[in-house]
Amino acid sequence: xxxxxxxxxxxxxxxxxxxxxxxxxxxxxxxxxxxxxxxxxxxxxxxxxxxxxxxxxxxxxxxxxxxxxxxxxxxxxxxxxxxxxxxxxxxxxxxxxxxxxxxxxxxxxxxxxxxxxxxxxxxxxxxxxxxxxxxxxxxxxxxxxxxxxxxxxxxxxxxxxxxxxxxxxxxxxxxxxxxxxxxxxxxxxxxxxxxxxxxxxxxxxxxxxxxxxxxxxxxxxxxxxxxxxxxxxxxxxxxxxxxxxxxxxxxxxxxxxxxxxxxxxxxxxxxxxxxxxxxxxxxxxxxxxxxxxxxxxxxxxxxxxxxxxxxxxxxxxxxxxxxxxxxxxxxxxxxxxxxxxxxxxxxxxxxxxxxxxxxxxxxxxxxxxxxxxxxxxxxxxxxxxxxxxxxxx
Numbered sequence: 001x002x003x004x005x006x007x008x009x010x011x012x013x014x015x016x017x018x019x020x021x022x023x024x025x026x027x028x029x030x031x032x033x034x035x036x037x038x039x040x041x042x043x044x045x046x047x048x049x050x051x052x053x054x055x056x057x058x059x060x061x062x063x064x065x066x067x068x069x070x071x072x073x074x075x076x077x078x079x080x081x082x083x084x085x086x087x088x089x090x091x092x093x094x095x096x097x098x099x100x101x102x103x104x105x106x107x108x109x110x111x112x113x114x115x116x117x118x119x120x121x122x123x124x125x126x127x128x129x130x131x132x133x134x135x136x137x138x139x140x141x142x143x144x145x146x147x148x149x150x151x152x153x154x155x156x157x158x159x160x161x162x163x164x165x166x167x168x169x170x171x172x173x174x175x176x177x178x179x180x181x182x183x184x185x186x187x188x189x190x191x192x193x194x195x196x197x198x199x200x201x202x203x204x205x206x207x208x209x210x211x212x213x214x215x216x217x218x219x220x221x222x223x224x225x226x227x228x229x230x231x232x233x234x235x236x237x238x239x240x241x242x243x244x245x246x247x248x249x250x251x252x253x254x255x256x257x258x259x260x261x262x263x264x265x266x267x268x269x270x271x272x273x274x275x276x277x278x279x280x281x282x283x284x285x286x287x288x289x290x291x292x293x294x295x296x297x298x299x300x301x302x303x304x305x306x307x308x309x310x311x312x313x314x315x316x317x318x319x320x321x322x323x324x325x326x327x328x329x330x331x332x333x334x335x336x337x338x339x340x341x342x343x344x345x346x347x348x349x350x351x352x353x354x355x356x357x358x359x360x361x362x363x364x365x366x367x368x369x370x371x372x373x374x375x376x377x378x379x380x381x382x383x384x385x386x387x388x389x390x391x392x393x
Contacts, residue, residue: 026089026090027089027090027091027092028046028048028049028069028087028088028089028090028091028092029048029049029051029092029095030046030047030048030091030092030093030095030096031047031048031049031066031095031096031097031098031150031152031153032045032046032047032066032096032097032098032099032100032141032151032152032155033045033046033047033093033096033098033099033100034047034099034100034101034102034132034136034137034138034140034141035076035099035100035101035102035105035113035137036102036104036105036136036137036138037102037104037105037108038072038104038136040074041072041073041074041079042072042073042074042075042076042078042079042105043070043071043072043079043136043138044070044071044072044073044076044079044080044083045068045069045070045137045138045141046068046069046070046083046087046091047066047067047068047141047151047152048066048067048068048069048087048091049065049066049150050063050064050065050066050067064144064205065149065150066149066150066151066152068138068141068142069083069086069087069091070083070086070138071083071084071085071086075112076112076113076116077116080116092122093117093120093122093123094122094123094124096123096124096127097127097128097152097153097155097156098127098128098130098152098155098156098159099117099127099128099129099130099174100130100131100132100137100140100141100193101113101129101130101131101132101137101190102131102132102135102136102137102138103131103132103133103134103135103230104136105137106131106223106225106229106230107229107230108229109227109228109229110181110225110228110229110230111181111228114129114174114177114178114181114228117174118174118178123174124174125173125174125175126173126174126175127156127173127174128156128159128160128171128172128173129172129173129174129177129190130155130159130190130191130192130193130219131190131191131192131193131223131230132192132193132194133192133193133194133220133221133223133233134194135194135195135199139195139199139202140155140193140195140217142199142202142203143195143199143202143203143207143215143216143217144202144203144204144205144207144208144213145208145213145216145217146208146213146216155193155217158217158219159171159191159219162219163248163250164250164251165250165251165252166252167239167240167243167244167249167252167268168219168221168222168234168236168239168240168243169191169219169222169239169243170189170190170191170222170242170243170246170248171191172188172189172190172191177190180225181228183343183345183346184345184349184360184363184364185340185343185344185345185346185347185348185349185356185360185363186340186341186342186343186344186345186346187224187225187226187227187339187340187341187364188225188228188341189222189223189224189225189234189242189341190222190223190225191219191221191222191223192219192220192221192222192223192233193217193218193219193220194217194218194220195215195216195217196215196216196217196218197213197214197215197216198214198215199215200215201214201215202214202215202216220236221233221234221235221236221239222234222238222239222242222341224333224334224337224339224341225339225341226337226338226339226364231337231338231339232333232336232337232339234330234333234334237325237326237329237330238326238329238330238333239330240252240326240330241325241326241327241328241329241330241331242330242334242341242342244271244273244290244323244326244327244330245273245275245288245290245327245330245331245342246273246341246342246343247271247272247273247274249268249271249273250270250271251267251268251269251270252267252268253265253266253267253268253297254266254267254268254294254319254322254323256315256318256319256322257318258300258301258304259300259301259303262300262301263298263300264296264298264299264300264301264304264315265296265297265298265299265300266294266295266296266297266315266319266381267294267295267296267297268292268293268294269293269294269295269382270292270293271290271291271292271293272290272291272292273288273289273290273291274288274289275287275288275289275342275343275344275347276289276347276351277344277347277348277351277352278351278352279352279355283372284344284348284352284355284359284367284371284372285371285372285373285374286344286347286371286372286373286374287373287374287375287376288327288373288374288375288376289376289377290323290327290375290376290377290378291378291380292319292323292377292378292379292380293380293381293382294319294379294380294381294382295381295382295383295384295385296315296381296383296384296385297385306384312381312384315381316379316380316381317379319379319381320377320378320379323377323379324375324377327375327377328375330342331373334368335368335369335370335371336369338364338365338368338369339364340363340364340368344368344371345360345363345364345368348363
């Protein structure tokens, strides 16, 4: 009996679980993190929450909803630790939402930046990574944003909403970035963000006291990588083609010319793409098959009769041409940069592993830039709205 009692007490001692606890009032909750390369050092920026400014009970209004703490160092870890010389509490990355990398830092290489985040046992893998286009990451994190008080939350929500409704953006998480960086058959692509207007005004409350903020962020273009280094940018049209090929397109709009400075609006409601590879006479080829369904949402040209089947066929052909132009431009730009952001090599490895083993070391610089790509695009216009032709004269 005594033996059983002793064993039970030992088990209870092992179950005591508060040894590693940390109270909220001892932590700085980080929602946004920025990395810049400046004068041979890393500059780390942490955007942390001011609890008193977002709480309904303790709202004061005389402070910004978030505060920026920064540190410098020769390594990223050194820069992060140097933040403690200013911050009153220890930073906590468990709720990180947006990771912004400055363009100069991205061109230098992001392996170290990604590796440090992946090694932190407190950091989750589901935050989004973006590139500050033509500016520093710290400038992006300093902005006062309308509607949403917390800038990082506003950026994350805008990115995810834009990905679903606007083709030229993609929301890439840490685990997805790690997969691309560790693959020989595909390269990393990340959405770019830029600051419009005056960054100086964006840092003040005046920025949200007007109907149109003088300074604001906007997602713009897709950054293409070669290895872990930023190699170039896709423009809006090429970014549309990229999301189409990689099956990242949920919904977007296409403007079809129908007159002088007049366009017919087409809404893409669903799009599915598949990549197939083959080897012909010792040379790799790719087939990109895209099947898209769309609706007519705007008819500014009154001479376009949507009640006629031949009109719908003609509009489907014009929409197909627009989609094909986008994907061809995207592939051409990627070949120019020698960056297989579409994952053609990854698909080749799946379809033809023996051939891939022969070419994988030369894929990036020799085979991908010369690869033949065939397109099979189908467009189906399913609906013209609640009225066929407008009754407005």
